[in-house]
Amino acid sequence: MDAKKTPLYDEHVKLGGNVVDYAGWFLPVQYEGLVPEHEAVRNAVGLFDVSHMGEITIKGKDALAYVNYLMTNDISTIVDNQVIYTFMCHPTGGVVDDLLVYRYDGEFFYLVVNAANIEKDHKWILDNKGDFDVEIENISDSVGEVAIQGPMAEKVLQKLTDYDLSQIKFFHLKRDVEIAGVNCMVSRTGYTGEDGFEVYSDNEGIVKVWNAILEAGQDEGIKPTGLGCRDTLRFEASLPLYGHEMDDEITPLEAGFKYFVKLDKESDFIGKDALNKMWSEGLERKLAGIELIDRGIAREGYEIYKDGEKIGHITTGYKSPTLDKVIGNALIRTEFTELGTEVDVKIRNKFAKAKVISKKFLKK
Amino acid sequence: MKVAKGLFYTKDHEWVKVEGDEAFIGISDYAQHHLGDIVYVELPDVDDEFEKGEDFAAVESVKAASDVFMPVGGKVVAINEDLMDDPALLNQDAFENWLIKVELADKAELEELMNDEDYEKFLAEEE
Numbered sequence: 230m231d232a233k234k235t236p237l238y239d240e241h242v243k244l245g246g247n248v249v250d251y252a253g254w255f256l257p258v259q260y261e262g263l264v265p266e267h268e269a270v271r272n273a274v275g276l277f278d279v280s281h282m283g284e285i286t287i288k289g290k291d292a293l294a295y296v297n298y299l300m301t302n303d304i305s306t307i308v309d310n311q312v313i314y315t316f317m318c319h320p321t322g323g324v325v326d327d328l329l330v331y332r333y334d335g336e337f338f339y340l341v342v343n344a345a346n347i348e349k350d351h352k353w354i355l356d357n358k359g360d361f362d363v364e365i366e367n368i369s370d371s372v373g374e375v376a377i378q379g380p381m382a383e384k385v386l387q388k389l390t391d392y393d394l395s396q397i398k399f400f401h402l403k404r405d406v407e408i409a410g411v412n413c414m415v416s417r418t419g420y421t422g423e424d425g426f427e428v429y430s431d432n433e434g435i436v437k438v439w440n441a442i443l444e445a446g447q448d449e450g451i452k453p454t455g456l457g458c459r460d461t462l463r464f465e466a467s468l469p470l471y472g473h474e475m476d477d478e479i480t481p482l483e484a485g486f487k488y489f490v491k492l493d494k495e496s497d498f499i500g501k502d503a504l505n506k507m508w509s510e511g512l513e514r515k516l517a518g519i520e521l522i523d524r525g526i527a528r529e530g531y532e533i534y535k536d537g538e539k540i541g542h543i544t545t546g547y548k549s550p551t552l553d554k555v556i557g558n559a560l561i562r563t564e565f566t567e568l569g570t571e572v573d574v575k576i577r578n579k580f581a582k583a584k585v586i587s588k589k590f591l592k593k
Numbered sequence: 594m595k596v597a598k599g600l601f602y603t604k605d606h607e608w609v610k611v612e613g614d615e616a617f618i619g620i621s622d623y624a625q626h627h628l629g630d631i632v633y634v635e636l637p638d639v640d641d642e643f644e645k646g647e648d649f650a651a652v653e654s655v656k657a658a659s660d661v662f663m664p665v666g667g668k669v670v671a672i673n674e675d676l677m678d679d680p681a682l683l684n685q686d687a688f689e690n691w692l693i694k695v696e697l698a699d700k701a702e703l704e705e706l707m708n709d710e711d712y713e714k715f716l717a718e719e720e
Contacts, residue, residue, distance in 0.1 A: 263655050264630045457656050524677070526633050526653050548632045548655060555633075577635075577651065 235280035236432040252345040254281040259455040267458035274379035275454035283347035289363035301490040318500030322480040373435025378425035385446040409441030422466025517566040518588035521555040523581035595622040602712035617691040665702040667695030
């Protein structure tokens, strides 16, 4: 099957983006280069096409109850126009997807899911509906999305709207904001560890929004930014990526995200029993940060050893552009996750010494 | 993209510069350009022996690690240690900054490589 084009495909080509097939979508890995784009987001502002992300709406009388049943976080704790990060788990505790839940009101929730999981999530949400009185719709194909990220994001986006963006607090949203004349939904969210906004509109409108933002951000040094730096930025900020830090087999507890799993939530949720059992019995493996002591770069999939015995693998690893150190997330046996523990990373045919460090790589 | 004259090239974008019975081996300008900012270079040890086609080094950008393959067989007689401290030298000049110097195992293997003109044609087709 051919990869799909986002509404911004032609813009990527015009900008000289190095377009590849990512999760079934043609998207740019980089335009000018991964490192300058990474730095633009950390120090100024960058603009990402994230139209590949999926959007699923859940509406109806039981919308809140149903969403809360699907999700590990407690969705009843957010108010209208608030956003929450959560996992959606299998009964085993493995992760179906990690996502953002936008609450428009108690009978209207807007879910933003990973591109690679859209079909799986949609089916999962339909299959578990039972007697809940809800309407479920996958509106992914009709929604375009860009993310403007970095310390100058608000200043740039503010030039394009009369709405006072400082009114949108972190993890809150505002509907019907006019950006460059296009009706948008705007949330103060992102995947980079920097301040910024995610802007949603119809497919036609998003092209106008994209070009207007790039134009408006000239003085602030805005750059179009690709998937390459999206991954290094989120990694430095300790944000997990589905299929790496967690997946159908790796639970959010093992990935170190218990904060987003409300084991004592009053209402039942899918995976609750398994996750409670796992937590009370203790984790056999969990995610740790590592820093290489020897030379080399620890990359995703590389095996980790202790005294010649395999104890896990790297889920994401880079030479961090911001920290200029070789660091990684390592899913390893719990007994070796204490800070300072020395382990060996198998890089091609050699072993490189590394030590366990805090997963909070980026101290802000 | 620059193609240096008088060198031999492979389809994997390695180059060979012959000096008597020895040769310098590196990666081409095309290769460094496509890798992007190079942040790490792994080189073999002196006296290691490799056959033609074997991977002997790795060149890594932020995004990915790429193996480098022997254009010809040989024994390593020197490695470019400057690259270990400053991998970005490869981005600055991929032909000046060789990876290893080898004692050629069989000079006849050079005949299977492309000359600079053939390599230029090959690059034109790659694009």
